[in-house]
Amino acid sequence: DAYPTQGFCSVDSNLESDCLSGKILIKGGTVVNAHHKEVADVYIEDGVIVHVSPNIRVGDHVRIVDATGKYVMPGGIDPHTHLEMEFMGTVTIDDFPSGQAAALAGGTTMHIDFVNPINVNLSAAFASYMNKAKKSVMDYGFHMVITKWDEEVSREMEVMVKENGINSFKFFMAYKGSVMINDEVLINGLERCKSLGALAMVHAENGDAVAEGQKKMISLGITGPEGHALSRPSVLEGEATARAIRLANFVNTPLYVVHVMSIDAMEEIAKAKKSGQRIIGEPVVSGLVLDESWLWNSDFTTAAKYVMSPPIRKAEHGKALQDALASGVLQIVGTDHCTFNSTQKSFGMDDFRKIPNGVNGIEERMHIIWDSMVESGKISVTDYVRITSTECAKVFNIYPRKGAILEGSDADIIILNPNSSFRISSISHHSRSDTNVYEGRTGKGKVEVTISGGRIVWEDGNLKVTQGSGKYIKMPPFSYLFDGLDKVDAQYLASLGAPVRRTAAAS
Numbered sequence: 001d002a003y004p005t006q007g008f009c010s011v012d013s014n015l016e017s018d019c020l021s022g023k024i025l026i027k028g029g030t031v032v033n034a035h036h037k038e039v040a041d042v043y044i045e046d047g048v049i050v051h052v053s054p055n056i057r058v059g060d061h062v063r064i065v066d067a068t069g070k071y072v073m074p075g076g077i078d079p080h081t082h083l084e085m086e087f088m089g090t091v092t093i094d095d096f097p098s099g100q101a102a103a104l105a106g107g108t109t110m111h112i113d114f115v116n117p118i119n120v121n122l123s124a125a126f127a128s129y130m131n132k133a134k135k136s137v138m139d140y141g142f143h144m145v146i147t148k149w150d151e152e153v154s155r156e157m158e159v160m161v162k163e164n165g166i167n168s169f170k171f172f173m174a175y176k177g178s179v180m181i182n183d184e185v186l187i188n189g190l191e192r193c194k195s196l197g198a199l200a201m202v203h204a205e206n207g208d209a210v211a212e213g214q215k216k217m218i219s220l221g222i223t224g225p226e227g228h229a230l231s232r233p234s235v236l237e238g239e240a241t242a243r244a245i246r247l248a249n250f251v252n253t254p255l256y257v258v259h260v261m262s263i264d265a266m267e268e269i270a271k272a273k274k275s276g277q278r279i280i281g282e283p284v285v286s287g288l289v290l291d292e293s294w295l296w297n298s299d300f301t302t303a304a305k306y307v308m309s310p311p312i313r314k315a316e317h318g319k320a321l322q323d324a325l326a327s328g329v330l331q332i333v334g335t336d337h338c339t340f341n342s343t344q345k346s347f348g349m350d351d352f353r354k355i356p357n358g359v360n361g362i363e364e365r366m367h368i369i370w371d372s373m374v375e376s377g378k379i380s381v382t383d384y385v386r387i388t389s390t391e392c393a394k395v396f397n398i399y400p401r402k403g404a405i406l407e408g409s410d411a412d413i414i415i416l417n418p419n420s421s422f423r424i425s426s427i428s429h430h431s432r433s434d435t436n437v438y439e440g441r442t443g444k445g446k447v448e449v450t451i452s453g454g455r456i457v458w459e460d461g462n463l464k465v466t467q468g469s470g471k472y473i474k475m476p477p478f479s480y481l482f483d484g485l486d487k488v489d490a491q492y493l494a495s496l497g498a499p500v501r502r503t504a505a506a507s
């Protein structure tokens with residue numbers, strides 16, 4: 001097919017502004033979707049993929065990008081980030097523009113952040129996060145955290161879903177004394193999520209037991225970062241995961257388990273899925289490739305940067321999580337990008353309970369997953385697209401606008417060169433943090449070009465982003481995970497039979 005222009009412009013031509021805003025032809029790459037891959041060209045106009053086919057011919061004012069020998073894939077979608085979030089007495093160091101710039105440099109073109117209502121109602125929290133996100137340089141969506149239960153919360157959840165484009169609510173089963181909820185709140189929340197077609201998400205750790213574990217470590221004189229791991233063993237993650245899964249089963253609603261960090265939690269998810277429950281398990285990059293030995297490092301600054309919850313565990317957990325991801329027991333890779341610099345981490349120098357919990361990953365996810373799972377032969381290239389982008393778009397009901405290279409999809413695209421390599425360092429990364437938990441890591445496969453909303457924003461190691469160009473992506477309720485739940489409910493009600501009529505016993 002011919003498109004209505006001639007020639008092409010290069011980055012330094014005076015037609016650059018036309019190119020940046022309008023028409024791009026990606027030529028000769030292997031276009032990868034979760035369902036299929038083929039050598040084809042991709043033609044983009046005004047932020048949308050217009051055509052995908054071999055040998056597309058174009059005319060003038062079209063920027064040609066040669067992708068021969070490279071993979072052309074949907075931009076990554078990170079389902080789990082915390083930008084500019086108030087947490088543990090401080091605020092994460094990456095705000096929306098800095099965290100998103102880092103994301104784009106690493107091949108992620110959309111993220112879903114968590115609105116965390118602290119002492120305000122859901123509407124005020126939502127407004128505050130929309131304000132923080134005004135300077136966005138890429139597309140974003142929101143999940144909403146539920147920290148208590150009352151009539152107002154229940155009413156506002158409906159407003160969030162029907163007016164504000166939120167289709168997921170997160171419940172923290174840990175962080176006692178701040179955002180932790182109890183089972184009663186969780187059950188109410190699960191019921192409400194179900195009625196709204198919204199996905200319930202859990203941070204699954206037994207927060208009461210963690211608090212006891214922390215006290216125990218302090219009483220033993222263990223105050224350093226290793227106390228973090230010792231106070232919250234994997235059994236507590238397994239217990240809370242199992243509890244949340246059983247409660248979701250009781251309510252008959254889907255459940256999304258964020259940052260699955262242990263074999264214990266993963267096996268609970270595997271068991272529930274085997275019995276037909278709809279559970280989505282999200283491992284995060286840190287849990288897949290790092291191990292807890294860092295927490296025993298004698299240098300506090302080094303050890304503290306690895307403090308996150310649930311904790312990074314022994315290497316065998318990471319290996320099992322990778323296997324679970326490869327086999328489909330776990331489905332979506334996130335980052336839980338929640339970055340604090342070394343000064344913030346030092347708040348817990350004398351007491352590990354005060355180290356702000358969180359690690360980086362928004363810039364590193366696509367590279368590390370490629371290197372550790374595709375390059376190693378553990379998963380296919382199409383599976384890579386599925387776990388880094390497509391499945392997330394499906395679960396949060398924005399597919400195929402996002403998560404696909406199809407005609408009509410948003411032009412959020414990366415070009416990855418499998419023969420090039422990456423090196424991670426806090427000197428060259430785009431996060432505001434002065435540290436990086438993947439410091440010094442190298443690997444094969446490099447995102448050479450990122451296209452966000454139809455604009456080339458990352459090329460030749462240079463970022464060209466515009467504050468305010470990122471769009472808020474409303475996510476509609478009732479994703480595929482809700483299909484057929486009503487039928488299961490109807491069968492259950494039918495199985496109960498007619499209510500038993502009882503008469504008062506004769507006296």
Ligand SMILES: NC(=O)NCCC(=O)O
Pocket residue numbers: 082203259307308309310336338357358359
């Ligand atoms: N994970 C973590 O340590 N920090 C971010 C908050 C959360 O997701 O639990």
Ligand SMILES: [Zn+2]
Pocket residue numbers: 203258259309310
């Ligand atoms: Zn969490």
Ligand SMILES: [Zn+2]
Pocket residue numbers: 080081082336338
């Ligand atoms: Zn998180």
